[in-house]
Amino acid sequence: MTIQTIATTPFAGQRPGTSGLRKKVTEFQQPGYLENFVEAIFLTLGALGEVQGRTLVLGGDGRYFNRQAIQTILRMAAAHGVGRVLVGRGGILSTPAVSCVIRKRAALGGIVLSASHNPGGPDGDFGIKYNIDNGGPAPEKITDAIYEHTKTLSSYRISDAGPVDLDSIGSIRLEGMEVEVIDSVADYAELMAGLFDFDAIRALFQRGFTMRFDGMHAVSGPYAKAIIEGMLGAPAGTVVNAEPLEDFGGHHPDPNPVNAAELIALMDGPDAPDFGAASDGDGDRNMIVGRKLAVSPSDSLAIIAANATVAPGYRDGIKGIARSMPTSQAADRVANALGVSCFETPTGWKYFGNLLDAGLATLCGEESYGTGSMHIREKDGVWAVLFWLNLIAATGKSVNEIVQEHWARFGRNYYSRHDYEAVDAGAANAMMEALRGKLESLAGQTLGDFRVQLADDFTYTDPVDNSVSSRQGVRIVMTDGSRIVLRLSGTGTEGATVRLYLERYEADPARHNLDTQQALAPLIAIAEQVSGLKARTGREQPSVVT
Ligand code: G1P
Ligand code: ZN
Numbered sequence: 001m002t003i004q005t006i007a008t009t010p011f012a013g014q015r016p017g018t019s020g021l022r023k024k025v026t027e028f029q030q031p032g033y034l035e036n037f038v039e040a041i042f043l044t045l046g047a048l049g050e051v052q053g054r055t056l057v058l059g060g061d062g063r064y065f066n067r068q069a070i071q072t073i074l075r076m077a078a079a080h081g082v083g084r085v086l087v088g089r090g091g092i093l094s095t096p097a098v099s100c101v102i103r104k105r106a107a108l109g110g111i112v113l114s115a116s117h118n119p120g121g122p123d124g125d126f127g128i129k130y131n132i133d134n135g136g137p138a139p140e141k142i143t144d145a146i147y148e149h150t151k152t153l154s155s156y157r158i159s160d161a162g163p164v165d166l167d168s169i170g171s172i173r174l175e176g177m178e179v180e181v182i183d184s185v186a187d188y189a190e191l192m193a194g195l196f197d198f199d200a201i202r203a204l205f206q207r208g209f210t211m212r213f214d215g216m217h218a219v220s221g222p223y224a225k226a227i228i229e230g231m232l233g234a235p236a237g238t239v240v241n242a243e244p245l246e247d248f249g250g251h252h253p254d255p256n257p258v259n260a261a262e263l264i265a266l267m268d269g270p271d272a273p274d275f276g277a278a279s280d281g282d283g284d285r286n287m288i289v290g291r292k293l294a295v296s297p298s299d300s301l302a303i304i305a306a307n308a309t310v311a312p313g314y315r316d317g318i319k320g321i322a323r324s325m326p327t328s329q330a331a332d333r334v335a336n337a338l339g340v341s342c343f344e345t346p347t348g349w350k351y352f353g354n355l356l357d358a359g360l361a362t363l364c365g366e367e368s369y370g371t372g373s374m375h376i377r378e379k380d381g382v383w384a385v386l387f388w389l390n391l392i393a394a395t396g397k398s399v400n401e402i403v404q405e406h407w408a409r410f411g412r413n414y415y416s417r418h419d420y421e422a423v424d425a426g427a428a429n430a431m432m433e434a435l436r437g438k439l440e441s442l443a444g445q446t447l448g449d450f451r452v453q454l455a456d457d458f459t460y461t462d463p464v465d466n467s468v469s470s471r472q473g474v475r476i477v478m479t480d481g482s483r484i485v486l487r488l489s490g491t492g493t494e495g496a497t498v499r500l501y502l503e504r505y506e507a508d509p510a511r512h513n514l515d516t517q518q519a520l521a522p523l524i525a526i527a528e529q530v531s532g533l534k535a536r537t538g539r540e541q542p543s544v545v546t
Contacts, residue, residue: 014150018348020129039156040149053083059093060113061219061282062244063120078175079157088184094283099135099376114282117254121247136353136377195313200393210273217249220279255287279381285369286381290399298328301365310394318362326501327367328413346472354464411507414519418542420498428496431536450478
C-alpha cells in the first residue's frame with residue numbers, strides 16, 4: 001500500500017448548493033470528478049488543522065455509485081491522515097443517521113452520499129455533502145472554501161490499497177487509518193428509544209393497530225424495519241419496499257401524494273390500515289397519512305409542536321419552533337398559544353442549525369415533507385413517523401381525529417405547492433426579475449377579495465450570527481394572513497423549477513373540509529395575474545401539485 005499524488009485538472013461547476021454537490025451520475029463518473037471534490041473537502045479541513053488522527057462518519061442512501069464512491073473516499077481519507085472512519089454496513093447510512101452518529105461518537109464530521117429524493121440509477125443523480133461536528137450540513141464559509149479549492153487544485157492524494165469489505169461489521173486497517181464498519185441502524189435506534197415512549201407504541205400495536213410504512217426502496221427501509229417491526233412489534237410486512245435498491249426500483253423516492261401514489265390509494269381504499277407513512281431516498285423526509293387524509297407537512301409540524309409533551313424526549317416542553325418561509329403559518333399559531341418564538345428562515349435545513357445549537361428552537365420543519373428537532377441537525381423522516389405513533393398511542397385518537405381537532409382549536413391553514421419543473425431557466429429568471437420589479441407597487445393594492453399587506457423578496461437575518469441571506473423568495477402577504485410565495489428551486493438538476501406556494505387561513509370549522517385547490521383558487525388566480533407564470537414558462541399546468 002502506498003499513497004500516491006495524482007495530477008488532475010479542476011472541474012468546472014463543483015459548487016456545492018444548500019444540499020451539497022448534486023449532479024448526474026455520469027458527471028460523477030468522469031475520471032477525477034469525485035476525487036477533485038473530495039480532495040477539496042480534505043484541503044479545506046486540513047487548512048483548519050482538523051484532519052490528522054480525527055474520526056469521520058461516511059455513508060449514503062445506497063443509490064447507484066454509492067459503494068464505488070465510498071471506496072474512493074476511504075482511500076483518500078487514508079492518504080490525508082484521517083485517524084478513523086465509521087462506515088455504515090453496506091455503505092448504508094441515512095442522512096439523519098449520519099447526523100446522529102457524528103454527534104454520538106464526537107466525530108469531526110461526516111460525508112453523506114445522496115441526492116436525497118432525486119431519482120437514482122446509472123442515469124439518475126448522485127450527490128455528496130459534508131456535515132460538521134454538530135451533525136449538520138457545513139455552513140457556507142466551509143462550502144465556499146471547498147468550492148474555491150475545486151477551482152485551483154492540481155492534484156489529489158489517494159492510497160492504492162484494494163477495496164475494503166463493507167459488508168462485515170468490524171475494524172480494518174487502511175494505511176494508517178482504521179475503517180470501522182458499523183451497524184447502520186443501532187446508534188440511531190437507541191436515540192429514538194430515548195425520545196419516544198416505545199412501551200406505549202408497542203402496546204398500541206398489540207391492540208391490533210395497523211400501519212403501512214413505505215420505504216420506497218430507499219434508505220429508510222432498514223431503519224423502519226428494525227425499529228417499527230423489530231423493536232415496536234408491528235407485524236412483519238408493515239414496512240414495505242424496505243430493501244434499498246440502487247435505482248429505487250425505478251421510482252421517484254420522494255414521499256408526497258404524487259410519488260407515493262400506491263400508499264395513497266391504499267389509504268383511500270376499503271383496506272386502509274390505521275396509519276400510513278413514507279420516507280424519501282436518504283431518509284430525511286416524511287409523509288404522514290391517515291384514512292383518506294394526507295397530512296400537510298406544515299400541519300404536521302404544527303400538530304407535533306402542539307402535542308410535543310406526549311413524547312418523553314419533549315416532556316419539558318419546547319423552546320421554540322422554526323419553519324422555512326414558504327411553510328404555512330400553522331406553526332406560528334401554536335407557538336403563539338404556547339408563548340414560544342416561531343422563527344421564519346429561508347428554504348433549506350441549514351438555516352435551522354444555529355437556532356437549534358443556540359437552544360432557541362426545539363422543533364423545525366419545512367413544507368417539503370421535512371420535520372425534525374434538536375435531537376440531530378438534519379430533518380428526520382423516521383423520527384416524525386415515530387412522533388405520530390407516540391401521539392396516537394398516547395391519545396388513542398386516529399390521525400383524522402387529531403388533525404380535525406387541531407383545526408378546530410387553531411383554525412386551518414389551507415396550503416398547497418405548485419411546481420413547474422424543468423422550465424427554461426432564462427424564462428424563469430426573467431419572471432422572477434419582473435416580479436421583483438413590481439413588488440413596491442403591489443403593497444396596499446386590492447387583488448380580488450384580498451388586500452396586499454406586504455410584498456417583498458424575503459431577507460433573513462440570522463439571530464445568532466447576524467448573517468444576512470437575501471433574495472430568498474418573493475412573498476405577497478395579504479391582510480388576512482393569506483400568502484402567495486414564488487421562488488426558484490435550488491436543488492433541481494434540469495433547467496429551472498418554479499415553486500409557487502399558496503396559503504389561506506380559515507377560522508370557521510364549518511369550512512375546514514373544503515377541497516384544498518378550490519379553497520385556494522382565488523389565490524391561484526391572483527398568482528397567475530401577478531406573475532404571468534403560464535405565459536412565461538409556456539406551461540398550462542404545474543408538473544406537480546402537493
Ligand atoms: C427543496 C425543498 C427544501 C429542502 C430542499 C432539500 O429545495 O423545497 O425545502 O430543504 O429541497 O431537501 P428547493 O428545490 O426548493 O430549493
Ligand atoms: Zn432527503
